[in-house]
Amino acid sequence: MQLSKAYSHKDIEAKWYNHWMKSGLFEPTKGTGACFSMVIPPPNVTGSLHMGHALNNTLQDILCRYKRMDGYRVLWVPGTDHAGIATQNVVERQLAQKGISRTQLGREKFIEKVWQWKQEAGDAILHQLKALGISCDWSHERFTMDEGLSRAVREAFVQLWEDKLLYRAERLINWCPRCKTALADIEVVHEESDGNLWHIRYPFADDPSQALVVATTRPETMLGDTAVAVHPDDERYKNLIGKKIRLPITGRVVPLIADPFVDREFGSGALKITPGHDFNDFEIGERFGLDKISIFDAEARVDAAAFLARGESGEWIERYRGKDRFDARKLIVAELKENGFLEKTAVHKLAVGRCYRCQTVIEPYLTPQWFVDIKPLAEPATKVVRDGKIQIIPEGWSNSYFAWMENIKDWCISRQIWWGHQIPAWYCKRCDAANLITGPDGDYLLTKDAMPIVGRQAPQHCPKCDGKELIQDPDVLDTWFSSGLWPFSTLGWPDNTDDLKTFYPTSTLVTGFDILFFWVARMIMMGLKFMGEVPFRDVYIHALVRDEQGQKMSKSKGNVIDPLDVMNQYGTDAFRFTLAAMAAMGRDIRLAEDRIAGYQNFVNKLWNASRFVQMNLSGASDARDDGHDVLFDDKLELADRWIRSRLASTIVEARRAIEAYRFNDYANVLYRFTWHEFCDWYIEMSKLALNGTVGDDPAKSRKLLSELLDQILLLLHPIMPFVTEEIWQVFSDTRKSIMVQPYPTAPSTWIDADTETKMEFLMGVVRAIRNLRTEMNCPPGKEVKVIFYGQSADLSFLSEQRPYLRALARVGSAEFLSSGERPRGAATSVVGATEIYLPLDDLVNLDEEQVRLAKEVGKIEQELVRVQKKLGNDDFLSKAKEEVVEKEREKASQFEEKIRTLRSSLEKIREIQAGRS
């Protein structure tokens, strides 16, 4: 088959992906060899693939393809996450467009709808992942809510319960009034915003003419105040402690208490205490046994019933009944102002907590929830990182990990939504009759005193009263509870499957830092708890993909670049190469489109180099695959030995880079070798061997060229799977996929320092001549005469390379002289110890050369001054390393020599010009 004139990614990507899948190449090989396993960070089934996914999966795929080629049994488990709240929200929004609410639909019907959505969205995401070319084993695909994983979730829950690491309690939790569910602490995003600090006068009960001023950012919560606190040592208030205060509006009488938590410097130094709606106040309330009044309902509207239940009364209750918390705030401020209770209003910056799924301001809310007693899980999870059993890369993130783990609080895992794993706890309708309330959604609400019966399956009867009527806890689990089990639940846990035995612990986890706490930390805790072993050895944390301006990509900003668009336009290989090349450790990626275009050119370059190789191969009887690798030959030409040496270094560097997760180095090393060494120099030089000008065996050169190309394809395959496979297969449709070829290794004998030095000298000379030609406006096609002066060894070497000098620098005739008068009126350059002269015959060029030489001399003189200064420094001579000093000395003499040569050339040109004028 013939490589087409231009590379078209569109035709080949799907072709090869299907081929790989059909051939089962993504599945781990049988046998007992060393394993490399990974689990994909499961994308949410909420939407489509974004740049973060593209980066994440590209990096994983690079590792997998590399390891697979390098002989490992690779298992990469793909799948998706049900993403509880996020997905429920998406579907709710969809329904809302049709004017349907989820409560109208009812729990069962609603969940059906979500499953429908999951089917569509999940398929779309998987399709996009496949377009990226990722080589995960689709026969292992899992979903966090499929049957097996749901069983794992129940098992984990029950085990935690049995080990007393799970409890149900009424506490102040983060409540999203829009999602109407509890959230874990990390699901709250704190965002600084401008607000007010209202200073409010709280009159004393016994003498309303006297008042204490409190400062608050949330005046509406004063409906739930049950105390005012000051610092015990505050001289201003010390003697007032214990007095009663009558709250404005509600008229509630509350005590003035003293607690060292209060900051005397802040506001007035007096703090209103609302234990039902503030985390600090809650704790102070606990210390003082204060009432906790829940003044809002689930949607954060004033709940009049809460006051009535306390026996409170007054027209204010009706005035505030059902008011949204922000409306209530306005009303309260207005009322306080009107009645002279508002001392002043100051602007104030504050951090408000928002729901990470819908950005609604969080309301601290008193409700019964399920919690994981986290300390016993966190401690071993901290230890394994500290002891290096798990390595976090880059290491800097381990500090964040430790800080978080050490300050971790109990994990609220119950969510008042419908989409997710329903909590495997049941309640006896008879025993818990008093604790069961029918809620507005039709779900039961359970009071804090309800008595759960936890089990792997629904119990048939109540173990206490033998009652047959049992209801399941309506709450579902935090979506991260199931993802925390992912590394082993996907391998078959709780059954002790072959997969689990073979591939757990997994080798590496590749993920973004945004889910370090949400997910990585939980997996480590759960892995240690349920498997008794870490879930992975390495955690590679990659950067965030931003737009060109460094902005986070988001729909609302309209700066989202769709990976599919990029892949369509530039090709998946170019896109993947860009991501890899820009994935420098510990730094965010600003995705610049012209960068992708640049790497598309690289794909094209590879394509054309391959065409060159193919053109030379075709028709030649000595094609490939005769079982003999010319690369291993002892007798090779200079250029051959050079490129082989460079190849060996490249292989070593590439392996080193990828093993250390330095994807950018990996990409760049290969880019440089392929383009700037193989294409720019070797191919050009090989043309002489191919046409018989150099060496005596064009067939050997053909073979060598194709072997080198193979090596390049193999090295590049992990990053650019499609184009490398296409080329690989075009060269021989009988050989197996490039995916299953061994990754290149570099025999140390290939590295040849002497040859590299010689080639560098030759390349330096070629560049110097090209440079002189350009500077002198010498037409590119015109052959020139060049005179070399230098040491005999260098000269005889250069003399041998005359065919190359002719081909690469258009040197026509050349003279090699070791001594004698230098030419008058010549363009001059110096490479190493060799002087290069291009005799000039016209006046214009003499002028230009004079200017050029003068400039060149100036430049070198500057450098010489710097080196001489160093060498004149005794401290440098005595303290610097020997080889550094030696290097400086060499530099100095080279510079001097160079200056001398250029000056004398310059002098000669001046003489000529003086003679002419």
Place this chain on the structure above:
RNA sequence: GGGCGGUUAGCUCAGCGGGAGAGCAUCGGCCUUACAAGCCGGGGGUCACAGGUUCAAAUCCUGUACCGCCCACCA
């Protein structure tokens, strides 16, 4: 309030103790039979600022400024 990262060529980024690099853009010259998505050559940077350590600092330390994250109960 703590912690982390960034500040290098016009743009996007490598380099992280011993002569400032890449890609793109730019300028000049080339249709040299793999490639004009290319080839050859050039220009362009007191490596944010101020101190310090060192014979030697873009590179290590301290501080400042600006930018960006993460964490945190100061109402």
